[in-house]
Amino acid sequence: MPLVVSDAGPLIHLAQVGRLHLLRDLFRGVLITSGVKREVVDVGVDLGYEDAFVVRRAVEEGWLMIRDVSGEAVEAVEMLVRGENVSVSDAETLLCARESGAEVVLVDERVLSELARMYGFGVWSTWTILLEALGRGLIGLPDVEAAIAELAEHRHKLSDEQAAEILEAARLVASEKR
Numbered sequence: 001m002p003l004v005v006s007d008a009g010p011l012i013h014l015a016q017v018g019r020l021h022l023l024r025d026l027f028r029g030v031l032i033t034s035g036v037k038r039e040v041v042d043v044g045v046d047l048g049y050e051d052a053f054v055v056r057r058a059v060e061e062g063w064l065m066i067r068d069v070s071g072e073a074v075e076a077v078e079m080l081v082r083g084e085n086v087s088v089s090d091a092e093t094l095l096c097a098r099e100s101g102a103e104v105v106l107v108d109e110r111v112l113s114e115l116a117r118m119y120g121f122g123v124w125s126t127w128t129i130l131l132e133a134l135g136r137g138l139i140g141l142p143d144v145e146a147a148i149a150e151l152a153e154h155r156h157k158l159s160d161e162q163a164a165e166i167l168e169a170a171r172l173v174a175s176e177k178r
Contacts, residue, residue, distance in 0.1 A: 001028040002103035004124070007093050008039045009108030011064075013126040015051035017147040022133045023106075024063045030106075031067045032059075033096050035089035069095045084115060097121055126151070127166050135173045144170040 004027045014020040023030045044052025058064035073095045080091035090112045097105050105116040106124050113123045130147055133139045148166055152158040
């Protein structure tokens, strides 16, 4: 079970579909930066988003841990922001992963995913997490189908084609389990 660092997207999406606990079940530890916490929890709670309260509870329970980059990495954060045109929070997520020895970065954004791969990290999206959980028997195919419907319709930038591909992959994973 690897140590992972998460960006905001997978936390929000998994909390929205009632599956944030899968992170605790799949990984040795889940780290986020203060910037991600601020984005997901602090702002989300202020706006009354239910998923923000779910993520806040995970932080309070201690299995979703806040870890910031070292003072020495501040300059590297600024260089990433300028050079790669990413947000401070995204740059901090990458550098937190590097400093903590994480193996995987949880991210749904394309640019951050590509940067994480360039840094040598495994990249898992919300969909990777759900498919892995399905493969390990932590959830069933109906759970993945419900998540696809919920996120594709209301909250996640997911085309019909992407939703069909994910559903096809989920059906394949489910059939291999039999």
